[in-house]
Amino acid sequence: MTKHFDVLYLGSGHGTFDGAIPLAARGKQVAVVEPDLIGGTCPNRGCNAKITLDLPASLKNQVDRFQGYGLDGKTKLDWGANYAHERQVIEALPTMIGGMMQQAGITLIEGRGQFSDAHTVTVNGATYTADKIVIATGLHPHQLTVPGAELTHDSSDFLNLKQLPEHLTIIGAGYIALETASMALAAGSQVSLLMRGDQALRAFYQPLVEQLLDQLVAQGLDLHRNWQATKFTAAGDQVTITSAAGELTTDWILNATGRDPNTADLGLEKIGVNFTTNGITVDDHLQTSVAGVYASGDVIDKQQPKLTPTAVFESTYLMHLFSGDTTNAIKYPAIPSVVFTSPRLAQVGQVPATPTAQQHVNLVDLKADWYREATRDLTGQTLTVTDNDQHLIGAAELSEQAENTINTVLPAIQYQLTPAQREQLVTLFPTIGFSAWAAI
Numbered sequence: 001m002t003k004h005f006d007v008l009y010l011g012s013g014h015g016t017f018d019g020a021i022p023l024a025a026r027g028k029q030v031a032v033v034e035p036d037l038i039g040g041t042c043p044n045r046g047c048n049a050k051i052t053l054d055l056p057a058s059l060k061n062q063v064d065r066f067q068g069y070g071l072d073g074k075t076k077l078d079w080g081a082n083y084a085h086e087r088q089v090i091e092a093l094p095t096m097i098g099g100m101m102q103q104a105g106i107t108l109i110e111g112r113g114q115f116s117d118a119h120t121v122t123v124n125g126a127t128y129t130a131d132k133i134v135i136a137t138g139l140h141p142h143q144l145t146v147p148g149a150e151l152t153h154d155s156s157d158f159l160n161l162k163q164l165p166e167h168l169t170i171i172g173a174g175y176i177a178l179e180t181a182s183m184a185l186a187a188g189s190q191v192s193l194l195m196r197g198d199q200a201l202r203a204f205y206q207p208l209v210e211q212l213l214d215q216l217v218a219q220g221l222d223l224h225r226n227w228q229a230t231k232f233t234a235a236g237d238q239v240t241i242t243s244a245a246g247e248l249t250t251d252w253i254l255n256a257t258g259r260d261p262n263t264a265d266l267g268l269e270k271i272g273v274n275f276t277t278n279g280i281t282v283d284d285h286l287q288t289s290v291a292g293v294y295a296s297g298d299v300i301d302k303q304q305p306k307l308t309p310t311a312v313f314e315s316t317y318l319m320h321l322f323s324g325d326t327t328n329a330i331k332y333p334a335i336p337s338v339v340f341t342s343p344r345l346a347q348v349g350q351v352p353a354t355p356t357a358q359q360h361v362n363l364v365d366l367k368a369d370w371y372r373e374a375t376r377d378l379t380g381q382t383l384t385v386t387d388n389d390q391h392l393i394g395a396a397e398l399s400e401q402a403e404n405t406i407n408t409v410l411p412a413i414q415y416q417l418t419p420a421q422r423e424q425l426v427t428l429f430p431t432i433g434f435s436a437w438a439a440i
């Protein structure tokens, strides 16, 4: 017998569960289809796994900076123990998230979903119908097409390494490439990073990106610009990478050249859901080209960064839409982003390469703040961008605590606080929050 639901989600990541759980708790009949680990990329092979491995790496760098300033004796990162801790932290997450869904009354269906019509999905031969179906199938690592590409590895493979290679080579210059380089350098690997062009982290404020690259090079990064791999060849236990610029032989290669939307084999063409190579096309209510079929999270073709906070915001919006709380179009807030390198690079809002007459840019050295002297965090900068009425409209920072600076100033941007209103918000002293608030 075909089971019918109010809402059925394809995928169980943040694009689904942050909205699906409260939706089911409000009495809607909800189903979630998932072929893999419950919770999707972020908990299992993304944010949570990565940050657990990174925290000791960034802490090690902080301890190193305090040598001769109150600490005596450098520390060593034990990758095997770091990996074991990562597993301990993340292994329980699928059961925890699945338990929260079941407790709310959600039916979990194991398997890969495929549309047979706009209201019907088949999973392992069984048929399920729903008034509304949400496609939240996320992304998968981009595959290189040059000969020998099967000799490279993806970010999940890296997060599962019990032991780091002596010489790691990373292809790409985005989030995953730089975060992995930062961790591996702290763990003592030799790291080469091959940039296809001349710019890393294209969406970020480039003067700060260049400072970040300088700092990683100072930590030992072997950085090659304009170096495009044309071939990979096995060389004993190693792999040789060929490019027009020369050859490089290495122990292990991370392909960090981006992630592509999971739009294949869903039956989208059959039911008429439009999509591009960047994801599923949606309107301002996250509805696809087919009535009753929605999309949420990374799989959407959008301008906003494909991050967990964006996926959480979208799944929560859909929960309100499906519950009848709103009929309004989605209105995205200022969405912050951070690269978890050491130092971190974080930003939010407008960070113009060439400011207009309405954008006033102020770039200040961390050194100007006494608290950064106390934290031995002295080499980055803080960027603030204000409009003609002194509202904060953008901010960025390169520092070990940049994520906390940007989190602190978010309300000033989102609610367009005036200088007088900002004065009414008093932060703890001495903290990074105080420094951040003082900077705006």
Ligand SMILES: Cc1cc2nc3c(=O)[nH]c(=O)nc-3n(C[C@H](O)[C@H](O)[C@H](O)COP(=O)(O)OP(=O)(O)OC[C@H]3O[C@@H](n4cnc5c(N)ncnc54)[C@H](O)[C@@H]3O)c2cc1C
Pocket (backbone or CB within 6 Å): 010, 011, 012, 013, 014, 015, 016, 033, 034, 035, 036, 037, 039, 040, 041, 042, 043, 045, 046, 047, 050, 111, 112, 113, 114, 136, 137, 138, 139, 155, 156, 176, 262, 265, 266, 296, 297, 298, 299, 306, 307, 308, 309, 311, 340
């Ligand atoms: C290494 C790495 C580190 C990251 N670090 C951060 C970070 O620090 N901060 C941050 O904000 N973001 C980070 N991200 C991005 C973040 O993980 C994603 O933005 C987030 O997971 C998006 O959630 P989602 O639900 O849209 O997709 P996913 O979490 O990818 O979930 C999609 C789910 O759909 C399932 N699925 C696929 N096809 C089907 C089908 N046919 N039927 C049913 N289910 C299907 C998949 O198995 C998957 O579980 C990171 C990503 C990676 C890869």
Ligand SMILES: NC(=O)c1ccc[n+]([C@@H]2O[C@H](COP(=O)([O-])OP(=O)(O)OC[C@H]3O[C@@H](n4cnc5c(N)ncnc54)[C@H](O)[C@@H]3O)[C@@H](O)[C@H]2O)c1
Pocket (backbone or CB within 6 Å): 144, 171, 172, 173, 174, 175, 176, 177, 179, 195, 196, 199, 200, 201, 228, 229, 256, 257, 258, 259, 305, 306, 307, 337, 338, 339, 340
């Ligand atoms: N801290 C975070 O929030 C975080 C961390 C990791 C991943 N993520 C998310 O995961 C996703 C994927 O991250 P990513 O770093 O793989 O993608 P990305 O888009 O950030 O970077 C891809 C990089 O690969 C390069 N590239 C593309 N094709 C190439 C080729 N053929 N040869 C060489 N270089 C090539 C690009 O120029 C770019 O530098 C993003 O959506 C990102 O938002 C976020």
